[in-house]
Amino acid sequence: MASKLKITWQKIEEFLAPSDWGGQRWNEFLSRNDNPYEAYSVSFKEISKELRLLYHMMGGVQSKTLYATDKVSRLSLRSFWQKATGEKATFSLCWQDKRGLYLPRKIDLFSSKRLNKMYYVWMVALMANANVNVENWAEENLRVQNYLLEHYVGFRKAHRLMVEELFKEREMMVKRFKLSVEDELGFEKLVTLGNGGFSPEQLPMPRNIYPFALWLYPSPTKEENSEKFEAYAEEENEAEKSKKSEKLDVRKNASRTDDESETDGFMAFLPEGLMTISERINVDRSEDDSEDEDAAFNAQDLDELSLGKKKKGLASKLKIDLELPTEEIDTYAVGEGIKLDEWDYTKEYYLKNYCLLTPIYMKSAQEKELDHQTQRLVEKVKQEFALYLFNRHTEKNLPFGETLNMESWIAYRTSAVKSQEKQNFFETSVKQERNISSLILADISLSTEAMVSNELSILDIIKQSLFVFGDAVSSLGDPLAIYAFSSVKNTKIRYHILKNFNERYSAQIRGRIDDLRAGYYTRLGTAIRQSTHILKEQNTQNKLMLIISDGKPNDIDRYEGRYGVEDTKKAILEAKKLGVIPFCITVDSDSYEYLPQIFGKDGYTYIRDIKKLPEALPMIYMNLTQ
Amino acid sequence: MSNIYYLEQKNEVNLFTHASKLNLPILIKGPTGCGKTRFVEHMGEKLGRKVYTVVCHDDLSTADLVGRHLIDEKGTYWQDGPLTKAVREGGICYLDEIIEARKDTTVVLHSLADYRRVLPIDKIGETLEAHPDFMLVVSYNPGYQSILKGMKPSTKQRFLSLSFDYPKEKEECAILIKESGVDASIAQKLIKIVNELRRLKESEIHEDVSTRLVIYAGKLIKEGFPILEACQHAIVESLTDDEETIKVLEQLVKLHFEETHES
Numbered sequence: 001m002a003s004k005l006k007i008t009w010q011k012i013e014e015f016l017a018p019s020d021w022g023g024q025r026w027n028e029f030l031s032r033n034d035n036p037y038e039a040y041s042v043s044f045k046e047i048s049k050e051l052r053l054l055y056h057m058m059g060g061v062q063s064k065t066l067y068a069t070d071k072v073s074r075l076s077l078r079s080f081w082q083k084a085t086g087e088k089a090t091f092s093l094c095w096q097d098k099r100g101l102y103l104p105r106k107i108d109l110f111s112s113k114r115l116n117k118m119y120y121v122w123m124v125a126l127m128a129n130a131n132v133n134v135e136n137w138a139e140e141n142l143r144v145q146n147y148l149l150e151h152y153v154g155f156r157k158a159h160r161l162m163v164e165e166l167f168k169e170r171e172m173m174v175k176r177f178k179l180s181v182e183d184e185l186g187f188e189k190l191v192t193l194g195n196g197g198f199s200p201e202q203l204p205m206p207r208n209i210y211p212f213a214l215w216l217y218p219s220p221t222k223e224e225n226s227e228k229f230e231a232y233a234e235e236e237n238e239a240e241k242s243k244k245s246e247k248l249d250v251r252k253n254a255s256r257t258d259d260e261s262e263t264d265g266f267m268a269f270l271p272e273g274l275m276t277i278s279e280r281i282n283v284d285r286s287e288d289d290s291e292d293e294d295a296a297f298n299a300q301d302l303d304e305l306s307l308g309k310k311k312k313g314l315a316s317k318l319k320i321d322l323e324l325p326t327e328e329i330d331t332y333a334v335g336e337g338i339k340l341d342e343w344d345y346t347k348e349y350y351l352k353n354y355c356l357l358t359p360i361y362m363k364s365a366q367e368k369e370l371d372h373q374t375q376r377l378v379e380k381v382k383q384e385f386a387l388y389l390f391n392r393h394t395e396k397n398l399p400f401g402e403t404l405n406m407e408s409w410i411a412y413r414t415s416a417v418k419s420q421e422k423q424n425f426f427e428t429s430v431k432q433e434r435n436i437s438s439l440i441l442a443d444i445s446l447s448t449e450a451m452v453s454n455e456l457s458i459l460d461i462i463k464q465s466l467f468v469f470g471d472a473v474s475s476l477g478d479p480l481a482i483y484a485f486s487s488v489k490n491t492k493i494r495y496h497i498l499k500n501f502n503e504r505y506s507a508q509i510r511g512r513i514d515d516l517r518a519g520y521y522t523r524l525g526t527a528i529r530q531s532t533h534i535l536k537e538q539n540t541q542n543k544l545m546l547i548i549s550d551g552k553p554n555d556i557d558r559y560e561g562r563y564g565v566e567d568t569k570k571a572i573l574e575a576k577k578l579g580v581i582p583f584c585i586t587v588d589s590d591s592y593e594y595l596p597q598i599f600g601k602d603g604y605t606y607i608r609d610i611k612k613l614p615e616a617l618p619m620i621y622m623n624l625t626q
Numbered sequence: 627m628s629n630i631y632y633l634e635q636k637n638e639v640n641l642f643t644h645a646s647k648l649n650l651p652i653l654i655k656g657p658t659g660c661g662k663t664r665f666v667e668h669m670g671e672k673l674g675r676k677v678y679t680v681v682c683h684d685d686l687s688t689a690d691l692v693g694r695h696l697i698d699e700k701g702t703y704w705q706d707g708p709l710t711k712a713v714r715e716g717g718i719c720y721l722d723e724i725i726e727a728r729k730d731t732t733v734v735l736h737s738l739a740d741y742r743r744v745l746p747i748d749k750i751g752e753t754l755e756a757h758p759d760f761m762l763v764v765s766y767n768p769g770y771q772s773i774l775k776g777m778k779p780s781t782k783q784r785f786l787s788l789s790f791d792y793p794k795e796k797e798e799c800a801i802l803i804k805e806s807g808v809d810a811s812i813a814q815k816l817i818k819i820v821n822e823l824r825r826l827k828e829s830e831i832h833e834d835v836s837t838r839l840v841i842y843a844g845k846l847i848k849e850g851f852p853i854l855e856a857c858q859h860a861i862v863e864s865l866t867d868d869e870e871t872i873k874v875l876e877q878l879v880k881l882h883f884e885e886t887h888e889s
Contacts (some may be wrong), residue, residue: 053874057822121877151818154881410695411749414702601831 041108042116044068058128068105097219118158334359345566355526357493365511381472401426436542437479443549449518465614474505487523524553525567532575547584632668651762656790659836676717678708682727716759725766739784806844
């Protein structure tokens with residue numbers, strides 16, 4: 001049964017032999033711009049959160065991310081297309097790989113907003129239930145489709161309507177492609193009836209099947225390429241971030257084209273009339289930092305962004321150069337470093353002693369006094385602490401106090417030997433003793449160099465927050481330690497000692513904080529592990545680790561995307577096991593995509609306006625510890 | 627035959643029975659509405675022991691457990707607290723959500739929870755030997771521990787621990803049918819929805835849907851209340867206040883129960 005149904009792109013290629021219809025007519029068709037359903041379009045952006053939740057609820061892997069894609073052209077069929085049209089065309093497809101789900105950025109396939117939205121929901125439901133590793137994905141599509149229609153009755157009517165509308169379009173396409181009408185009818189039956197009433201032997205030859213929008217398609221990159229493919233995309237994300245004004249809100253489908261030969265290429269179809277002619281321009285990645293607005297503009301408009309293979313090396317080299325600290329300062333490495341494990345989720349085991357963490361101590365820090373403005377903020381926070389921070393509890397049996405305690409009075413009254421009873425009839429509410437030590441771990445990777453206003457960078461604000469927080473918390477007498485970190489790969493994780501638990505908070509410590517420079521990357525998991533080791537030695541009953549971060553865990557090796565998230569998640573679990581309570585404070589507006597998985601819903605908070613951080617940090621501490 | 631319905635999940639009935647024979651105290655951990663209290667009541671009935679339940683809170687004092695002097699027209703007299711009553715007459719003293727009580731309050735349990743099994747009441751100068759049928763059971767929900775609350779290790783280590791979670795799909799379905807009387811087909815769907823919602827724990831919602839809530843939904847449906855509305859009020863709305871999330875959860879419910887598209 002499986003072999004009969006097996007569809008491969010090669011087979012589609014075989015069948016799509018050069019046809020005889022004229023290029024001009026085809027061009028007219030492709031270029032038509034009159035999609036009648038445009039008004040009912042639904043964009044990925046407006047419902048991405050909803051889709052993510054639905055995907056997780058229906059059983060999808062939590063750490064996968066949802067991406068909007070452009071139309072994909074992925075089949076090695078361009079020769080055929082070029083013959084037909086002189087251009088290649090694209091097709092909105094959905095697929096998934098081990099890192100994420102890829103959905104079209106906009107859907108206007110159907111005649112109502114509801115159906116267009118249902119399309120997304122349907123695709124996400126398919127992805128949540130489909131097994132990516134099944135080779136025969138046509139059969140897998142059918143299986144999941146039938147499963148969904150059986151168990152989620154809410155899909156039934158919508159699915160029927162979507163199929164009807166799609167097949168109307170397909171009729172036209174079948175004629176254009178000179179597909180076998182019989183096969184097409186067979187396919188229609190297959191989709192509408194499921195396997196019911198259709199024996200596998202009777203199925204139409206699947207290679208004659210025109211791509212079907214309600215199905216999942218295999219990832220456009222082969223498994224062995226997917227790492228690289230992802231790397232490209234990530235890199236691009238980085239580039240986008242550094243140039244926020246030119247940020248593309250779509251994950252460009254960075255397909256790899258071979259620069260040396262033009263024979264290889266990709267193609268796809270648009271079954272339902274969503275066609276435009278797509279162009280290819282070469283965006284020179286090695287000059288990516290030039291402020292070429294036109295290129296960014298073009299990139300957004302293009303259906304596909306082609307990246308030259310040979311330029312990868314260049315791009316990453318450039319990145320390394322960029323991510324050096326702006327100014328080398330006098331730092332002093334303490335000892336030879338500490339070896340720490342790292343969790344490799346792909347193999348599901350710890351890489352023993354894989355990471356080398358170097359504690360760094362700033363030798364020549366100047367003493368620093370607070371400026372007037374910060375000083376005022378410190379005073380304000382201290383006052384607030386005094387007002388709210390302490391839980392009060394009632395102390396009873398006092399010789400004097402706020403109010404009379406009936407219980408002790410009755411005890412006195414009922415005591416047989418009154419002369420031996422103390423006349424302590426009062427109660428009063430008093431501050432509760434605190435039993436908590438906190439460690440702050442600040443991310444000072446290069447991204448914190450980004451400017452928030454004309455004078456202030458993210459790092460400047462983090463520093464100010466540490467000044468305020470350090471002053472305020474040490475005035476409470478709660479044990480406090482402050483560390484900062486950055487990393488380059490697993491061998492160079494810099495762990496700055498700003499204040500350890502035994503030091504007194506002083507102007508010198510402020511000086512160390514003030515000397516911090518942004519640089520390198522964020523190997524968060526390793527820094528958390530080291531902080532856990534430090535915290536667990538504390539004798540207090542409660543141990544709090546506050547992590548200040550501005551983005552995803554990432555480094556220039558494979559520590560990025562899901563790998564980084566999974567390692568950090570593991571480090572957090574280890575910390576919790578040892579009685580440490582981790583809490584993350586982030587200024588990254590995309591943090592909802594990955595922080596809930598790492599820290600849990602209550603384990604982090606997002607600060608919308610980073611300038612509020614110095615004030616917010618003590619308040620967060622207060623809420624956590626009262 | 628017992629009147630309180632309880633479906634055993636693992637080995638808890640056996641453990642409880644043995645513990646009661648050996649005079650060992652039990653600590654039950656588990657999320658809200660998973661059947662901790664029901665289990666204790668069921669065991670009380672099964673073993674023929676009265677259950678004294680105390681719901682703990684942070685103002686709970688030792689006197690609330692042990693007892694206090696009260697005054698009436700004849701003067702003062704001593705009133706036993708629930709713990710003292712169980713110790714004196716035999717029975718199960720069940721302290722629900724013990725973590726909410728202050729640590730200095732729960733210290734009074736120490737001498738009862740180990741081999742001594744005595745309760746000193748200094749106010750009336752008495753040291754009570756526990757009745758042979760006295761049993762101490764405490765419970766807490768590890769989910770909503772505030773950072774400064776926790777059980778003192780010295781208290782915790784006097785108990786046999788029993789971890790509860792929501793029942794498996796099949797069992798939970800059986801419980802739902804039994805408790806609410808709803809049709810098996812609807813019950814299966816409700817349980818599937820609930821399990822899908824539970825996947826959001828740790829990320830979007832603070833608390834899981836409890837078995838108790840599903841039973842509420844089932845009861846409403848059984849009484850003829852519209853299914854979607856029942857799910858909305860009993861399940862969706864009680865999980866989160868975030869409107870966006872509520873909408874998504876409603877959508878999921880609709881996918882299970884309704885032909886969503888009318889055009």
